[in-house]
Amino acid sequence: MSLPPNPFAAKPSRARAAEKSVFWVFRLATYLVLACGAFVFGDIVLKGSGTVLHGFKTTEQFPYITNTFLFESPESLYVFEHDGKKVEMGDKEYRAFRESVEAKAKLAGQPAPKFKAESYVYSAGGIWPCIVGTVLLVLGSMTIALTLGVASAIYLNEYASDGKIVRYIRLAILNLAGVPSIVFGLFGFGMFVIFLDWNVSLLAGWFTLAFMVLPVVITASEEALKAVPKGFREGSLALGATKWQTIRSNVLPYALPGILTSSILGIARVAGETAPIMFTAAYVVRDKLPWDVDKFSDFFFQGVMALPYHIYVVSSKIPQNEYTERVQYGTAFVFLGIVALIATTSIVLRNKLRGSYKW
C-alpha cells in the first residue's frame, strides 16, 4: 500500500538554504560581538587578577590579611641589581634598604655600594586613594542626581499636564542624554571650577557627573513610576487623599525599588566616565587621603584621585614594559571589576523586579 503524496512536505529549495545561511550570518554577527566583549574582559581579568592576588599579605595585627595593591597608595618602582640579583622595590622600601646597606658598609669600613636603579612612576604600591576617590565621587553625584532626577520624574509622571513647558523639559532631557561627556567636562570646568571658583574639587566633580547622569535617572524613575498602576492613584484620590499624600503613600513606595535598581546603571556610568572629571575633580597624584583635611569644609573643595583617571594616566603617561604592565592591568582589572559588579547587580535586580510586578 502506498501512502498518498503529502502536499505539505517540506521541499528542499534554494530559498530555504538561503534562509538558513542568512540566519547564520545574523547569528555570527551576534556571537562576534559577544566574543569581542569576552575577549576584552578575559584579557584584562587574566592579566590583571595576578596583580591583585599577589598583593595579598599577612599582617601581625588585625585584620591579619591585607592587600598591598588594593589598600596602599601608588609609589615609584625601583629596579636595581644587588649582589648580582635583580631586585624590585617600592619607593619607601628602596630608600630604607639603601640606607641600611650604606650604614652597614660604613660600619664595615667599606665604601658605600653604588645603586644604579631604574625608576618607574606609579608602578609600585597600590590604588587605594583612587578607589576611595571613585567611591566618593559616585556617592556624592548619585545623591544629587537621585534627588533631582526622582523629583523631576515625579513631576513629569504625576503632576505635569501635557503642555509647552513639559515638551521643553522632555526635549531638554532627551538632548541632555546625547551631550558628549567631554562637553560636560568643559561645562563643569567653566562653571564650577572657574566661575564659582570651587577649583578642582569633589564638589565640582559631583555636580558635573550628576548633571551628566541626570537623564538616565529621570528615565529610569519615570519607567518605575509608570509601572505603578493607575488604580492605586485613583483609588487613593477617590478616598479624599491629596495628590502628595497619594504619591507619598501609594506611588513612591511601590516605585522605589524600580527607581533604585535602574539607577544603579547610572552609577556604572558615573563610575566609568573619565572625561567629565579630568578637569573638574581628578588629580594625577595626591598623597593625602580625602578625610585627611584640616577643616570640614575643605573636604568638599579638594581634588581626589580616581580610578578611571588613574588608568588614563598609567596607560598614556608612562612607558609600557613588564614593570609598568602590572599596575596598568591591575588597575584596569579592579576598575572593570567594580563597574561590572555594579552593572550585573543592576541587570539581575531589574530582571527580578520585572518578574515580581504583579498588580
Add this chain to the structure above:
Amino acid sequence: METSAAPAKFSVNVPASSSAITPGTASTLIEIENLDFYYDSKQALFDINLKLDDRRVTAFIGPSGCGKSTLLRCLNRMNDLIDGAHIKRGSLKIRGVDLHRKDVDAIELRKRVGMVFQKSNPFPKSIYENITYGLRIQGVNNKARLDEVVEKSLRGAALWDEVKDRLHESGLSLSGGQQQRLCIARTIAVEPEVILMDEPCSALDPIATAKVEELIHELKKQFTIIIVTHSMQQAARCSDKTAFFYMGKLIEYDDTRTIFMNPGNPQTEAYVSGRFG
C-alpha cells in the same frame, strides 16, 4: 444611622407624568443643570439636566462612549485629573452646593463622594491598611477607632466573616469579588454621602456579581448610590431609577421599571431590548 422613611423597593412604579425627568418622592440630593462637558475641544456631554434622589440607587446605562462614566466622574471631580477635561457650561450641585464654587475643595468633596472603580484596585497593603487608608490620610491614628471602623466597614461590605481572621494579609490575596467588596468597604470607611460605582461588576463572575448587587441593596439604606453599568439586567435588578445616555446626551430618565417596561423614547426602547449597543 437607620433610615426611617425609606420607601419600599419599586413602590413608585407608575410614571407620575408624561415628562421623563420627574423627581420621585425622595428628596433630591444632586442637581445637574445644563451641563456641557469637553475633553479639549471634543464635547463629551451635551446639556445634561438631571436630579438624583437621596438614598436611592440610580443607574446610568448606555452604549460605550455615551458619556455615562464622564458624568459619574464629574460628580467627585475626578475629571480634574484629566488634562484638557473641563466644564464649559452648567453646574453640578450636591445639597445645593455648587461643586465648582471657588471655595469648594476637591479633596473634601471626594471624602464625601466616594468612588468604586471598574477594575478592583486594592492597594498592595494589608486588608486593614486598605480600609484605614482613608482615615489615616485625614490624620486619624487612634487604634481603637480604626479597629472599630475596620470592623464596621467590612461588615457593611459583607466581607467581615470572610476576612476577619486575616486582616493583616495583603488585599491582593483576596479573590476578585472580595477585592471589589474590599474597595467598597474602603470607600464606606470614610463615611461618604454618595458612592459612585463605575461598572463595579464588569470584571466579576456571576456569583461575585450577585454578592455585590446584594450589597448595593443594603448600602442604599445609608448611601446614595450611582452606578454606571453595561448590564441592563443589573440596572433592572438593583436600581430605583435609570438614566439612559446616548452620544453624550441624556435620552431618558425615569423609574427603572418604566425605562425597561415602558420607555418613552424609541432609542431607549431599542437599547433596552438589545437592538444596539
Add this chain to the structure above:
Amino acid sequence: MSLESAPTIRPFVIEKARTRLFGLTLDECIHAFFGGNAFMAVVVLALITVFLFREGADFFGQNRANLRIYREAGLEYVDYMRQQEKDHTALTRYLFDVRMRTVKYLTGVKGLTMAQTNAQLAAFDDFSSRYGDTVEPVRGIVADLTEVATAIKTKFTVNEDAKEGRRQLLAGGKKDEAAAVAITNLDFKAELAPLVGTLPAFKDASATFAKNLEQVVATVPVLPTPELQSRMLKFQQLTRDYIATFPATIHELETWDYTKPVPFTQSLTAFVFGREWLTASFWQDWYGVIPLLVGSLMVSFIALVLAVPLGVGAAIYVNQIASAREQKLIKPAIEFISAIPSVVLGFFGIAVLGQLLRAISQVAWLDWIPGFPFAERLNALTAGCLLALIAVPTIFTLAEDALNNVPRSFKEASFALGASRLQTVLRIIVPASLSGIVSAVLLGLGRVIGETMVVLLCAGNRIAIPDFTAGLAVVTQPVHTMTGIIAQEMGEVVRGSIHYRALFIVGIVLFSLALLINFLAQKIVRKYRISIG
C-alpha cells in the same frame, strides 16, 4: 440649617480654606517644587550653552588679533615667499617617489642588485640634485626674512605684555610704577621696511630660480618603463605649471599691504575652514578645526561601518530568530558590554589591540588589503574598532526596541500568507521598524563622535588632515579628534589664552553636532513612524 435637615444627615461641608504660602496651598507648593526640579534639565542645558559661550566667545576676537599681527609683523609676507619654497619641496618629493618606484622595478622585476640599481640611476640622481639646488637663492632670502618677521612679532608681544602690566599696575593704583613701564609704540611701517625692501632681491632670485628650473627640466632622464617615463613627463609638466605661478606670487608680494584690515569673518573662516591646528609654534599659531573634525568623522565612520551590521544584525537575530533562552542570555551580555568603561577599552587598545592589528596587517598574504601593512600601532582603525564595540550595544538596544514595537499581527499576517521567516523579517519587520533602526544608528553615531577616552588613547593623535589620496588605506593613518584635543590640551593651556578659548569653541562645535544628531534621530522617528494601532 442643621435643625431643618433630617437628623441623620450630616451637613454637606465640602468647602475648606487651606493654609497658603505666597498664595499657594501646600499641595501647590509641592507641585511647584517638583516642577522646579524637572525644569533643571532645561536649566542645565541652558547653563552648558551659556558657559561654553562664556569661555569660548572671546576666541574670535583674539583670533582676529592673532591674524592681524600675522599680517602686521610681516609673517604673512614671508609666508607667501615660503609657499614657493614649499611647493618646490613637494615637487622634489614627487621626484623621490618616482625614484622609489624605479628602484622597486629594477630590483624586483629586473632582479638587479642595489649597487647595479644605483649605477643605473646615476643620471636620475644627478638630475634630481640639480633640481633640488635650484631653490637655494629663494631659500636663503626666506630664511633671512623669517628672522626679521619673528623679531617684529616678538617686539610686538613684549610691548603688549608691557601694556598689560601697566594696565594692571594702574588698576592696582600704583601710578608711579605704571609710568616707569617702558612702552614703545611700534612703527610697523619702519619695522617692515627691511622686509619689503627685499622684494627686488626676491624678484631676482625668483627669476634665476625659474630660469634654472626650466633649464633643468628641459631634459629629463630616461626611465626604463613607459609607465615611469610618463610619470617623468608629468613631472616636467608639473614643474612648468609651478613656474607659471611665480608671477602671481610676485604680484601678491607687490600688492601686499600690512594695513589691510582683517575682517571679523576671516577670524571665523580661519577656524571653520582652517586646515591647520598648530599651537605653541614659534612662528604662527593656527586654529583650524578641519583636521580635528575630519579625524572625528573618520573614526566615527569606521566605527559605524563595523558597528551597524553587527548591531543591527544582532538585534534582528535576538528579536526574530533566537530562542527564548538565547535571548535571555544575549541581551544582558550585550548590555554588559555597554558597561565596560571607555577608558578601559582605550587601555585595551594601547596594550593589546594596537599590536594585534599591526601584527595582522603584517601577515604576508593579507597585504592585498588597502593600507596593509601599517607601522603605526595607534591609528584611526584601532580607535574605530574599539568605538564600534561602544556603539554596538547602543545600536543593538535601540534597534531591538524598534523591532519589538512592530505589532505581532504584521508578522502573523505574513506567515499566514505562506512567507518564510526570512521573507517576513526582511520584507515586513525590518521595513516597518526602519525609522527606529535609522535613529538607533544616528544615536550610535552621537555616542561615538562624543567619545573621548578611546580616541585620546588610541587614535594616534597626529594633528593633520589624513591623506585621502591613499584611498581606503587612509583608515590606517593616525588622526586627532575634537574630543581628544580638548582632553589632551585643556590641562596644559593658560586660562583665558586664545588656545584655551579655541578649545571651548571646539567644545561648542561638538555640542552642536551632538544636538543636531539628536534632533535628526528624533525627527526621523517622528516623521516616518508608521501609525501602528
